[in-house]
Amino acid sequence: xxxxxxxxxxxxxxxxxxxxxxxxxxxxxxxxxxxxxxxxxxxxxxxxxxxxxxxxxxxxxxxxxxxxxxxxxxxxxxxxxxxxxxxxxxxxxxxxxxxxxxxxxxxxxxxxxxxxxxxxxxxxxxxxxxxxxxxxxxxxxxxxxxxxxxxxxxxxxxxxxxxxxxxxxxxxxxxxxxxxxxxxxxxxxxxxxxxxxxxxxxxxxxxxxxxxxxxxxxxxxxxxxxxxxxxxxxxxxxxxxxxxxxxxxxxxxxxxxxxxxxxxxxxxxxxxxxxxxxxxxxxxxxxxxxxxxxxxxxxxxxxxxxxxxxxxxxxxxxxxxxxxxxxxxxxxxxxxxxxxxxxxxxxxxxxxxxxxxxxxxxxxxxxxxxxxxxxxxxxxxxxxxxxxxxxxxxxxxxxxxxxxxxxxxxxxxxxxxxxxxxxxxxxxxxxxxxxxxxxxxxxxxxxxxxxxxxxxxxxxxxxxxxxxxxxxxxxxxxxxxxxxxxxxxxxxxxxxxxxxxxxxxxxxxxxxxxxxxxxxxxxxxxxxxxxxxxxxxxxxxxxxxxxxxxxxxxxxxxxxxxxxxxxxxxxxxxxxxxxxxxxxxxxxxxxxxxxxxxxxxx
Numbered sequence: 001x002x003x004x005x006x007x008x009x010x011x012x013x014x015x016x017x018x019x020x021x022x023x024x025x026x027x028x029x030x031x032x033x034x035x036x037x038x039x040x041x042x043x044x045x046x047x048x049x050x051x052x053x054x055x056x057x058x059x060x061x062x063x064x065x066x067x068x069x070x071x072x073x074x075x076x077x078x079x080x081x082x083x084x085x086x087x088x089x090x091x092x093x094x095x096x097x098x099x100x101x102x103x104x105x106x107x108x109x110x111x112x113x114x115x116x117x118x119x120x121x122x123x124x125x126x127x128x129x130x131x132x133x134x135x136x137x138x139x140x141x142x143x144x145x146x147x148x149x150x151x152x153x154x155x156x157x158x159x160x161x162x163x164x165x166x167x168x169x170x171x172x173x174x175x176x177x178x179x180x181x182x183x184x185x186x187x188x189x190x191x192x193x194x195x196x197x198x199x200x201x202x203x204x205x206x207x208x209x210x211x212x213x214x215x216x217x218x219x220x221x222x223x224x225x226x227x228x229x230x231x232x233x234x235x236x237x238x239x240x241x242x243x244x245x246x247x248x249x250x251x252x253x254x255x256x257x258x259x260x261x262x263x264x265x266x267x268x269x270x271x272x273x274x275x276x277x278x279x280x281x282x283x284x285x286x287x288x289x290x291x292x293x294x295x296x297x298x299x300x301x302x303x304x305x306x307x308x309x310x311x312x313x314x315x316x317x318x319x320x321x322x323x324x325x326x327x328x329x330x331x332x333x334x335x336x337x338x339x340x341x342x343x344x345x346x347x348x349x350x351x352x353x354x355x356x357x358x359x360x361x362x363x364x365x366x367x368x369x370x371x372x373x374x375x376x377x378x379x380x381x382x383x384x385x386x387x388x389x390x391x392x393x394x395x396x397x398x399x400x401x402x403x404x405x406x407x408x409x410x411x412x413x414x415x416x417x418x419x420x421x422x423x424x425x426x427x428x429x430x431x432x433x434x435x436x437x438x439x440x441x442x443x444x445x446x447x448x449x450x451x452x453x454x455x456x457x458x459x460x461x462x463x464x465x466x467x468x469x470x471x472x473x474x475x476x477x478x479x480x481x482x483x484x485x486x487x488x489x490x491x492x493x494x495x496x497x498x499x500x501x502x503x504x505x506x507x508x509x510x511x512x513x514x515x516x517x518x519x520x521x522x523x524x525x526x527x528x529x530x531x532x533x534x535x536x537x538x539x540x541x542x543x544x545x546x547x548x549x550x551x552x553x554x555x556x557x558x559x560x561x562x563x564x565x566x567x568x569x570x571x572x573x574x575x576x577x578x579x580x581x582x583x584x585x586x587x588x589x590x591x592x593x594x595x596x597x598x599x600x601x602x
Contacts (some may be wrong), residue, residue: 068328113568165210203272209551243272277549278328285508380508387502403441477539477546511546
């Protein structure tokens with residue numbers, strides 16, 4: 001059965017054998033067919049089905065042989081080679097993943113404050129190559145003559161003899177810039193922002209707590225060429241000025257129109273620094289501090305953006321009060337390039353009176369009585385016996401003074417009003433153990449009597465025993481009811497220290513100053529006296545600074561006065577306006593953790 005069926009099958013195979021033979025081509029024949037088919041395709045002639053079949057089969061065989069060869073090669077590789085290749089691949093892909101990760105912006109903070117422990121130190125680029133390249137940028141902006149690298153300029157802009165902060169040798173700017181317009185300041189800040197260069201602003205240079213020390217190097221912007229009055233609006237009682245205009249020069253010019261700008265800090269102070277520190281002066285009791293006399297500011301931010309905080313009306317409810325925010329910010333949030341200031345009418349009459357007392361506490365009690373009676377004196381200043389002796393010894397004024405605690409009163413208003421104030425104050429002095437009372441009868445006597453108060457700092461500086469002596473000037477303020485106690489305690493502390501140290505200040509608003517002479521051997525003693533003075537003020541619900549500002553000296557005391565969370569909120573504010581920490585870095589709040597020995601134990 002099987003044999004009979006196989007015969008027809010064999011016959012069939014024999015019949016098909018010629019056709020099968022046609023498909024059994026040798027390798028050479030296959031290659032020849034492949035070349036012919038390729039030429040046919042190139043000539044645009046369609047291939048036959050058979051040629052397409054040959055070509056497809058040939059390509060498939062080639063791919064299989066190539067895969068087999070690669071596999072065999074991999075199999076023959078050493079174990080070490082495979083490990084090396086795998087390691088390289090992992091490193092390559094890990095590096096790529098890290099790079100892509102850095103392109104993603106960091107997540108925004110979710111807390112409302114920034115603790116110093118959460119911060120990394122600022123990363124500025126103060127390399128020589130970067131600063132030298134920036135020098136060329138600055139020259140293009142303000143001209144070569146307004147970019148200084150002279151060592152004398154660098155020294156002047158690094159500190160002063162009257163500053164309480166003793167700078168380190170490394171704390172010096174690389175160059176000084178002298179812009180003349182807001183736009184030039186903006187362009188300078190764009191360069192600094194792009195190159196991550198720290199900036200220290202400089203106006204009059206009279207600040208006392210290390211405000212313009214270049215702790216991070218970089219550049220210093222001196223505003224001395226921006227010293228003009230831009231506009232006076234007599235009918236509106238305001239004026240627009242640039243930051244390097246001195247308050248004395250301003251008053252001299254506007255007095256011709258019967259106008260008056262009340263804040264009066266130390267001689268040489270300029271509007272930019274006065275705004276930056278929120279200063280006051282001898283008229284603060286009657287007229288208030290700098291904060292009450294600034295209407296609007298033009299500010300250049302850290303990235304060069306220019307903003308104006310508000311318009312010129314006397315009051316506004318339009319949004320956040322950015323004007324007050326920048327007052328007292330000490331150049332850490334932005335650079336002030338214009339200020340619109342309120343003015344008042346110059347008093348028709350004014351006078352000065354001087355009264356001496358047996359003790360500084362008696363003098364402070366007299367001030368408290370004047371304040372309680374609501375007498376509208378323009379100012380009340382105090383100088384203790386040491387301070388009066390320094391004025392006499394320095395011969396800084398045209399007369400000799402009684403060397404005992406002395407009050408200086410300033411009266412302004414109508415002639416009748418001034419006479420009434422003088423009479424009332426005379427009675428209070430007499431009932432407060434006053435030993436003498438003298439008032440000015442004309443302008444010449446008024447200048448003479450008031451001159452002693454203005455010479456307080458300079459008279460102590462003139463008592464230096466040698467070039468190694470330094471002067472520490474600081475201030476605190478307390479509620480008026482606590483003023484006699486803190487002045488008496490501070491006076492006793494100074495006497496026990498055996499340092500040449502005096503007290504003066506604007507006691508009409510609870511603010512007084514200490515001026516201490518010391519050398520390197522006495523530094524720790526002076527630091528201890530100041531530390532106890534500040535601690536005493538905080539414990540009496542006072543402030544670590546009434547008008548000098550925080551700078552570098554007072555920043556670590558803020559937590560004791562305001563609380564850690566409040567300072568953390570200030571730090572967040574600093575980082576919001578200046579995330580790269582370019583502007584007057586290290587002032588007011590720390591942006592880097594201190595060394596253990598830097599912060600005094602409370």
